[in-house]
Amino acid sequence: IETSCDETAVAVVDDRRRVLAHALFSQVDAHKLYGGIVPEIAARAHLERLDLLIRQAMGEAGLGFADLDAIAVTAGPGLIGGLMVGLMTAKALSAATGMPLYAINHLEGHALTARLTHGLAFPYLLLLVSGGHTQVLLVRGVGDYQRWGTTIDDALGEAFDKTAKLLGLDYPGGPAVERAARNGDDSRFALPRPLRGEPRLDFSFSGLKTAVRQTARSVAPVSDQDIADICASFQRAIADTLRERVGRSLQRFLHEYAGEGVQPTLVVAGGVAANQALRQALQAMCDASGFRLVAPPLKLCTDNAVMIAWAAAERRRCGLAADSLETAPRPRWPLDAQSASRVGHGKRG
Numbered sequence: 001i002e003t004s005c006d007e008t009a010v011a012v013v014d015d016r017r018r019v020l021a022h023a024l025f026s027q028v029d030a031h032k033l034y035g036g037i038v039p040e041i042a043a044r045a046h047l048e049r050l051d052l053l054i055r056q057a058m059g060e061a062g063l064g065f066a067d068l069d070a071i072a073v074t075a076g077p078g079l080i081g082g083l084m085v086g087l088m089t090a091k092a093l094s095a096a097t098g099m100p101l102y103a104i105n106h107l108e109g110h111a112l113t114a115r116l117t118h119g120l121a122f123p124y125l126l127l128l129v130s131g132g133h134t135q136v137l138l139v140r141g142v143g144d145y146q147r148w149g150t151t152i153d154d155a156l157g158e159a160f161d162k163t164a165k166l167l168g169l170d171y172p173g174g175p176a177v178e179r180a181a182r183n184g185d186d187s188r189f190a191l192p193r194p195l196r197g198e199p200r201l202d203f204s205f206s207g208l209k210t211a212v213r214q215t216a217r218s219v220a221p222v223s224d225q226d227i228a229d230i231c232a233s234f235q236r237a238i239a240d241t242l243r244e245r246v247g248r249s250l251q252r253f254l255h256e257y258a259g260e261g262v263q264p265t266l267v268v269a270g271g272v273a274a275n276q277a278l279r280q281a282l283q284a285m286c287d288a289s290g291f292r293l294v295a296p297p298l299k300l301c302t303d304n305a306v307m308i309a310w311a312a313a314e315r316r317r318c319g320l321a322a323d324s325l326e327t328a329p330r331p332r333w334p335l336d337a338q339s340a341s342r343v344g345h346g347k348r349g
């Protein structure tokens with residue numbers, strides 16, 4: 001069960017990497033009107049849909065609850081209202097059926113997806129770029145993650161969404177900006193490359209967004225061509241930034257695993273991974289550094305319940321304990337304890 005953001009999702013997965021059911025309801029239309037996710041609307045929409053989706057998924061799998069081994073649910077990080085809906089529902093199912101409950105970290109779901117889709121071996125690097133998260137994670141094993149870089153302000157998807165909003169484009173902004181950028185001149189406006197040259201592995205996007213606003217003001221009233229040129233210049237700045245920022249993590253990985261016979265691999269996940277221009281930039285960066293780039297199919301890159309069920313299957317396989325029915329939802333929940341105490345940990349864990 002996944003309800004941490006604006007997708008209500010339920011899936012049934014087995015430990016042989018088979019997806020038996022995958023039900024998902026996107027609330028995007030409910031939030032469109034407001035140009036962003038409204039937490040209260042999200043929580044209510046999860047509540048309205050979740051039991052129907054559970055029934056739908058069980059039907060699709062052709063199973064009853066007695067056929068399941070465990071129930072997995074996202075317990076954080078995310079919007080508290082949605083997390084409560086999912087976790088309470090999962091606890092109720094667990095209490096009623098006696099199935100063990102696995103309270104899964106949403107980021108662990110993203111981190112382990114490529115093992116379901118590609119059967120990847122540890123270790124590998126994960127670049128997670130979504131509306132809520134922008135991080136580089138070293139995935140060393142189940143429950144063994146190291147966050148190397150994170151955004152110190154906006155998430156990358158958020159930067160796309162805000163840029164779209166201030167240019168009067170549709171929500172969600174990523175696809176709208178990408179579409180507009182296709183007809184634009186990416187060299188017309190010089191936008192900043194935040195944190196360029198800094199040895200730390202973090203990201204920053206709020207300055208870029210401000211630069212977009214100033215650029216739009218300077219040419220106001222903006223024509224369609226101005227919008228296209230701004231979007232193209234913005235996307236190019238992001239591509240450059242990812243190449244430079246993530247490139248440093250690739251070098252660190254090569255350094256740490258030198259001589260160990262590890263096939264260097266970068267997995268990309270999150271909604272922003274849908275962007276073709278950014279995909280190409282990442283592919284070029286990986287080619288230049290001898291990395292394999294792995295991108296799970298988009299519906300498993302964006303928020304879904306398959307990854308949550310799979311994370312629980314992985315935890316069970318490793319003999320990790322189930323969670324108590326007292327488990328509380330955690331709006332912020334970094335994957336590794338070390339980053340929890342770091343300064344500038346980004347907004348959502």
Ligand code: KG4
Pocket residue numbers: 005129130131132133156157158160161172173174175178270271272273274275276301302303
């Ligand atoms: O992973 P996701 O579906 O949901 C979460 O945020 O958890 O990611 C959604 C984000 C939004 O900010 C959206 O604007 C962005 O991914 N996005 C894109 C593209 N498609 C979706 N950003 C850039 N280019 C795209 N084609």
Ligand code: ZN
Pocket residue numbers: 106110130302303
């Ligand atoms: Zn996510």
